[in-house]
Amino acid sequence: MPAEYGILVAVDGSAESEAAVRWAAEEAAMRHLPITLMHVIVPVVVSYPVRYLKADFQRWQEQNAQSVLDSATTIAQQATDAELDIRREVRHGGAATELIACSKKSEFTVVGSRGLGAVGAGLLGSVSRGLLHYSTRPVAVIRARDSLPDRSLPVLVGIDGSPASDAAAALAFEEASLRGVDLVAMHAWSDLSTVMSGGPGQDVYEQEGAEILGERLAGWQEQYPDVKVWQKIVRDRPAHWLLEEAARAQLVVVGSRGRGGFKRLLLGSVSTTVAESSATPVFVVPSGRRD
Template sequence: MTAHVGATPIVVGVEHTDAGRLAVVWAADEAARRGLPLRLVHALDWPIGADRHPESNPHRLTWGERFRATGVRALDEARESVATRHPRLSTESVLADGPPVAALREHSRDAAMIVLGSRRLSTAAEMLTTGGIAVPIAAHATCPVVVVREPEHTSGEPPTIVVAVDGARHSEPAVAYAFDEAARRGATIVAVNVRQMSGGLLAGLRMREEMQEGRLRLAETLAGWTEKYPSVPVHREVAVGHPVAVLREAAEHALCLVVGSRGRGGFAGLLLGSVGQGLIHHARCPLVIVPTSADETSADHD
């Protein structure tokens, strides 16, 4: 599909791994659905001594040249796979100098969304890969950030998009994204409100009140969107438990899971929150983290 003139691109971080290739496929499919160009970005985070010649043979390639050649090869492979899958998709490749976080933040300024791969590693190990850079990028990005840990589940019937709804204003951008994506893909929205309750004698007495509060928050948040997208089926769920575990389970067979972040600036952990960080490492489908504007974030805390 030819991109619209002046359209903002979908940016995908390219790495020479299975996780990186999966992210490129997802990003290319999404760009084709939206009629947007695709920008492939590979960051060259130079190792120490990369510009030195091997002492044994000064005529051989320097480590820096080899390092750059590896990046070029990763971009060429990605571009070739995109061209095979979507021959008419407008695609550009960027070999950026510097750490991946800095490079992708720079490209997020004019992006429709950023797409990253995430390997199945321990949390500690993922901090050294794109799974690790997802946290600072998602916390500060001004556009949605998609972390592709596993393929989307296209065999579900009906296809579903799960969105986390907590009733606060910062849920609105995530809900907007979910409805727009569901309309594009003929999917059903599964809107989930998670209630966290401590144990004890009063837990049973509070259960009915908590469930009612959850249903109220869902109704209030979704009211305008169901009117705007009358053809999109909506299923509402109120669940009790830890948000990461509940949302991970709810989205096990989904096209994607959509959550909101609380704005940008400051400490990444405080902005993205423990739920967003937990889902980056444990979601069972592509995770979409949608930022809230600074104004909306301030209003939530007034």
């Protein structure tokens, strides 16, 4: 049954949100899905002596919401030649809270890496971080850039053997097949940056890493015979190597929490670093996305 919101996009008028709309519009056209542009009005709490300004400010918020949605609608229409089913919605409440709730009714949610009011180009905004921590559906994080990645480039996925990376592999094969491109699967046999090159047992670890990667990919390769897979084994620092390889990919797919994550934390250090720092669109996939 199709998700109510189709592809859900958080919009706030920032450059990152505009980039998210462009990317999501192309994705909606490719998948023949509706796209829902959502703007959340955050309640304002005021007290004397400026309480009398509250009504005027609320009217401005409503007008601004429609202006933001009008602009986002135009951007979506101009992003593709396809005829899109564009839906618009204004909600009231905490931005992250509302989007997390609505994300359950979407195929996936698209958000800019940071919105209005964000500090620091390398940091995730509070809304995008909240979605990545708590959404039970995939979340795509988009950074503002001059142009979208070349659609002929491969999809990149990080595999570490955890349940979340298994879910990421499933989505990565799906995305590569949908786009008609190759898939690069990367596995780091250690999360540590202190592993010595050529140290004792390194050959054994590399062999084990190759076996893990092969096992995790085998079933999906049978299901998607049209996808050519390139395997990459690296020694350590998975986030570093994923970011380096991301420069040669059109999409990066990572699990929300890897082998070193604590169960109480939905977002791992690798997925956080990649989502914060990659100029290439990043899909973060929770382990239960298929449930």
